[in-house]
Amino acid sequence: MPELPEVETIRRGLHRRLRGARAIAVEVREPRLRRAIDVERLRELVGRRVSAVERRAKYLLVRLEGGLVWLVHLGMSGRLLVLPAAAPRGDHEHVRVTFDGGFAVAYRDPRRFGLMKLGREEDLVELSGLGPEPLDGGLAGEWLGRKLRATRREVKAVLLDQRVVAGIGNIYASEILFRAGVRPTRRSYRLTRVEVARIIDATREVLDLAIASRGTSFSDYFDVAGERGSFQTRLAVFDRAGQDCVRCRAAIKRRVHGGRSSFYCPRCQT
DNA sequence: ATATGCACCTGTGTGC
DNA sequence: TGCACACAGGTGCATA
Numbered sequence: 396m397p398e399l400p401e402v403e404t405i406r407r408g409l410h411r412r413l414r415g416a417r418a419i420a421v422e423v424r425e426p427r428l429r430r431a432i433d434v435e436r437l438r439e440l441v442g443r444r445v446s447a448v449e450r451r452a453k454y455l456l457v458r459l460e461g462g463l464v465w466l467v468h469l470g471m472s473g474r475l476l477v478l479p480a481a482a483p484r485g486d487h488e489h490v491r492v493t494f495d496g497g498f499a500v501a502y503r504d505p506r507r508f509g510l511m512k513l514g515r516e517e518d519l520v521e522l523s524g525l526g527p528e529p530l531d532g533g534l535a536g537e538w539l540g541r542k543l544r545a546t547r548r549e550v551k552a553v554l555l556d557q558r559v560v561a562g563i564g565n566i567y568a569s570e571i572l573f574r575a576g577v578r579p580t581r582r583s584y585r586l587t588r589v590e591v592a593r594i595i596d597a598t599r600e601v602l603d604l605a606i607a608s609r610g611t612s613f614s615d616y617f618d619v620a621g622e623r624g625s626f627q628t629r630l631a632v633f634d635r636a637g638q639d640c641v642r643c644r645a646a647i648k649r650r651v652h653g654g655r656s657s658f659y660c661p662r663c664q665t
Numbered sequence: 666a667t668a669t670g671c672a673c674c675t676g677t678g679t680g681c
Numbered sequence: 682t683g684c685a686c687a688c689a690g691g692t693g694c695a696t697a
Binding site for chain 2: 548
């Protein structure tokens with residue numbers, strides 16, 4: 396479900412609510428996510444205070460005093476909600492961490508593709524090898540440009556590769572390529588310099604706009620307060636097969652590749 | 666290096 | 682109403 400804009404929206408909400416709070420209880424009802432939660436390790440949360448909530452790619456990093464990080468990935472269907480401590484357990488609520496101050500963070504994930512662990516940052520193997528953050532400025536654009544020119548893969552697969560650039564998923568890959576005017580099936584190394592520059596610009600622009608809209612909610616993405624995002628009303632191509640292109644009125648096409656759908660305008664994207 | 670298939674799970678929508 | 686099937690925002694591994 397969640398890509399960079401959704402995870403960033405959740406990060407902001409968690410940061411606001413959790414900073415300075417102390418965990419007082421950890422309850423795991425179902426440890427079997429894609430990899431099982433080490434429950435004993437996770438219980439080391441108890442008694443620790445949150446110093447900040449950060450994001451790396453699609454991972455949330457809840458920093459705790461003492462140098463530990465509570466790492467959460469939401470997979471396809473994961474959600475984090477901030478609730479009153481007395482709120483009833485919801486469906487598929489696998490983990491609940493209660494904080495002083497009378498509230499709790501609930502992790503709900505029907506498909507259980509998420510990840511949750513506690514560890515020192517340098518031991519979190521999930522974070523090593525990730526590409527640069529596309530919104531961090533600096534050299535991320537230059538790096539992405541170099542990577543795009545250096546591979547024969549299809550450009551959409553390159554954008555989805557977290558080692559090349561961190562945080563883009565299936566929705567925003569299609570949206571970025573529409574904005575850049577490039578078909579998802581184009582071979583990356585054959586892109587012109589102008590096209591590469593347009594992809595770099597579009598990456599920033601699309602992600603910034605989506606964050607400003609607090610993410611894309613089809614049916615089941617909500618932020619920590621249970622609020623929907625609004626970027627679904629601004630999608631140009633994703634999930635719009637057969638509908639009119641917002642620019643040229645041609646019919647949007649859908650293509651399936653390796654089990655994943657791509658959407659593009661056959662007229663605007665070359 | 667690249668491509669493909671599959672596995673991990675549950676829920677939802679569609680067509681019969 | 683039931684049933685079969687396709688598909689879903691992600692990742693990781695095994696195999697060619």
